[in-house]
Amino acid sequence: MDLGISGRRAVVCASSKGLGLGCARALAGEGVNLVMNARGAETLEASAQAIRDDFGVEVTTVAADITTAEGREAVLAAGAGADILVNNAGGPPPGTWSDWSREDFIAALDANMLAPVAMIQGLVPAMMQRKWGRVVNITSMSVKSPIAILGLSNAARAGLTGFVAGTSRQVAPDGVVMNNLLPGIHATERADALDGAVAKAEGISIEDARARRAATIPARRYGTIEEFGAACAFLCSQFAGFIVGQNILLDGGAVNATL
Numbered sequence: 001m002d003l004g005i006s007g008r009r010a011v012v013c014a015s016s017k018g019l020g021l022g023c024a025r026a027l028a029g030e031g032v033n034l035v036m037n038a039r040g041a042e043t044l045e046a047s048a049q050a051i052r053d054d055f056g057v058e059v060t061t062v063a064a065d066i067t068t069a070e071g072r073e074a075v076l077a078a079g080a081g082a083d084i085l086v087n088n089a090g091g092p093p094p095g096t097w098s099d100w101s102r103e104d105f106i107a108a109l110d111a112n113m114l115a116p117v118a119m120i121q122g123l124v125p126a127m128m129q130r131k132w133g134r135v136v137n138i139t140s141m142s143v144k145s146p147i148a149i150l151g152l153s154n155a156a157r158a159g160l161t162g163f164v165a166g167t168s169r170q171v172a173p174d175g176v177v178m179n180n181l182l183p184g185i186h187a188t189e190r191a192d193a194l195d196g197a198v199a200k201a202e203g204i205s206i207e208d209a210r211a212r213r214a215a216t217i218p219a220r221r222y223g224t225i226e227e228f229g230a231a232c233a234f235l236c237s238q239f240a241g242f243i244v245g246q247n248i249l250l251d252g253g254a255v256n257a258t259l
């Protein structure tokens, strides 16, 4: 299926690895030129070169921290006039509800709420003028079903979800379609880090920690970044124009809910 977005330009934040990379690669596979971002320049450039080699699209890299104003300024300068924005950043650390300080919450809000809001404010007005745009925010299944040790994520991403719910309806009349993708457990370094922490705390192997978590998912496995990227590319496609302000779970059935 040709998604009808060949030749468009996308900014994909936090995309040298993991879910962001999955989105970047799937968009490139549809002929979309990219601005890719991450903090670590070496891995970012290697991932970008692999995309150039595999798909023949133009890729600009911006090594910057997307949670800082300077980082976003650099990404916005490279991505001015983009048709597609994929918002992503690292997730907050695990912990206990009673321990988090105001500073911990501010850091989580900066990364997982205010950075995507600022990117939307930076790129969407020009999309509205051109009457076409797509925004996908990578959030988490924790928005629908809280994860106890990730209370900072539960809180910050709920804030972004509320912002997107209202804003998506305000930009839709101008052809800009904005939605959230809610990952359940996917096989990335982030998942390895969380499994590693559980393994250490409980004195079990990382394989056992992983197997235990996989057993809680009806699909009995972790998702892949290719599956995640394909869903993102569809939400950015010509055919997604009537999908507005939705929160789409990609979780192998982990959230046990009827709706």
Ligand code: NAP
Pocket: 013, 014, 015, 016, 017, 018, 019, 020, 037, 038, 039, 040, 041, 043, 064, 065, 066, 067, 088, 089, 090, 091, 092, 138, 139, 140, 141, 183, 184, 185, 186, 187, 188, 189, 190, 191
């Ligand atoms: P990952 O494998 O650790 O990859 C994170 C990517 O983001 C890397 O390219 C990293 O590169 C970049 N990055 C991190 N912080 C950044 C920053 N401040 N500025 C710019 N780039 C940054 O993580 P992932 O599993 O793909 O997760 C992506 C997001 O989805 C996270 O917010 C995570 O909490 C959420 N999520 C993941 C899962 C899962 O199971 N994987 C489930 C639910 C939600 P640098 O380190 O070089 O910057």
